[in-house]
Amino acid sequence: MENPLSTLTIPQTGRLQIDIHLSAEVNVRATIARRKVNAFLATHVGNLLLADEPMLTLGQHIIWRVPVDLTAPPTGRLGRVGEIDVDVENGELMVNEAQISRIRDHAHRLVTGSPL
Secondary structure, three states: OOOHHHHOOOOOOOOOOOOOOOOOOOOOOHHHHHHHHHHHHHHHHOOOEEEOOOEEEEOOOEEEEEEEEEEEOOOEEEEEEEEEEEEOOOOOEEOOHHHHHHHHHHHHHHHHOOOO
């Protein structure tokens, strides 16, 4: 999900005013979002993938954006391979097959030393 602020054309000079109103009932804590992503990764993607600290992110609605890192038992975290979004209201993981494929591809490239 893209942050709408990243798609704005910001003028180089002059007045800029942006009014945004978003609201959500935060029913899912960051720790729960991270656990949900870890469980999903372990059962659907790969057991060497680990969720990092979620970031509250504004887009079409408010979500937890949970970074996904590749790990190796002797060395720890090797690097970031993707992100999975979690709805703050209902805890639904917002992930699709294309995103899972990209995470797997980035992990493979990281392991083989190919550029991401």
